[in-house]
Amino acid sequence: MEACHEHILLKAEKGIAQTEKSIKRLRIRVLEKGFFSKAEEILFFKHIKPKFFSKLIYYVKLYHIESKRPRSGTKYQIKYLNHQIHKLQIYFNENLEFYYYYRRGATTLDEQYFIRGKSNLRTPTQSFHFFVDHEFSTFQDSAVSTIIAFDMLIDYLQQEIEKLENQGKKTKSGLFKNTPNVIWTGNKTELVELIYALQSSGNINSGAADIKEMAILFEQIFHVDLGNYYHKFAEIRARKTSRTKFLDRLQEVLNQRFDQLEE
Known part of the structure; x- marks a missing residue:
């Protein structure tokens, strides 16, 4: 060392x-x-x-x-x-x-x-x-x-x-051993937007979880390398249109699903 x-x-x-x-x-x-x-x-x-x-x-x-x-x-x-x-x-x-x-x-x-x-x-x-x-x-x-x-x-x-x-991590090596093989196939910036939204909500560890912890968790769950997520967040903030583009789309597709089920 x-x-x-x-x-x-x-x-x-x-x-x-x-x-x-x-x-x-x-x-x-x-x-x-x-x-x-x-x-x-x-x-x-x-x-x-x-x-x-x-x-x-x-x-x-x-x-x-x-x-x-x-x-x-x-x-x-x-x-x-x-x-x-x-x-x-x-x-x-x-x-x-x-x-x-x-x-x-x-x-x-x-x-x-x-x-x-x-x-x-x-x-x-x-x-x-x-x-x-x-x-x-x-x-x-x-x-x-x-x-x-x-x-x-x-x-x-x-x-x-x-x-x-x-x-x-030796004591946690089996944490994701039996989890399904679910892969994130969307844009990495979209996942970063989702992570920041969840962290900002205060619903993870009563708001105590930081971005680093959540990014590592999502990378493990979805088998994805988010790279420099701090910079991706800065790019999200700098958007000239909606800064919550992915979240807006999630709301839209979920409402469409509700509408389809009610037909």
């Missing part, structure tokens, strides 16, 4: 050093050669730079999280890691407008977001200005990098939680 922890910290330290060198080389190249067009500049700051910068953010945050991680007690470690996921998720929730813009591949505001020297439309709630400068940054390239980095961090933390939970 301790050796593994030291390995992660060492990996993070090396990652920080390597990505800083890469970013410095990238900066020199950009300042020396510049860009031939706005499209080329947008491409660089929207897609190329974030590939490097996101790794720097990832390793810095990883080192910070792992250096403060409890050394013993599975329960306390899981609680700590879940809290870290929640803190990362706050960034997506507080920057939902840009998160949705980037996730759906929008381009209408690219010149405002990814051309140097443009004025800010608004001040982001969290950024990494200590790593950037005006000659090598735009209004939102650090936000793209942060989204990518936090995606990687949440995936890492979820894997760590899963490892810890698997350590205590």
Whole structure:
């Protein structure tokens, strides 16, 4: 356990050093050669730079999280890691407008977001200005990098939680042994919508069950990997039409069934 922890910290330290060198080389190249067009500049700051910068953010945050991680007690470690996921998720929730813009591949505001020297439309709630400068940054390239980095961090933390939970699953190994083989064949986002609705109702464990617990349960029941359900929920919140699209459809088809039985 301790050796593994030291390995992660060492990996993070090396990652920080390597990505800083890469970013410095990238900066020199950009300042020396510049860009031939706005499209080329947008491409660089929207897609190329974030590939490097996101790794720097990832390793810095990883080192910070792992250096403060409890050394013993599975329960306390899981609680700590879940809290870290929640803190990362706050960034997506507080920057939902840009998160949705980037996730759906929008381009209408690219010149405002990814051309140097443009004025800010608004001040982001969290950024990494200590790593950037005006000659090598735009209004939102650090936000793209942060989204990518936090995606990687949440995936890492979820894997760590899963490892810890698997350590205590021996006594529960027969829990789903005799359950029917029922497979979820719908859209994963629809299942996430259902899970959040049930959790929000307060009818599971008198409201004490958290999203992580319920997601694991539904994944086991329906033999499905929900992936990053926190991000799927953020996408649900960002819908321009009904945010309860799946629940609305459930109500509709159930009422249709009632009507058919009464005919």
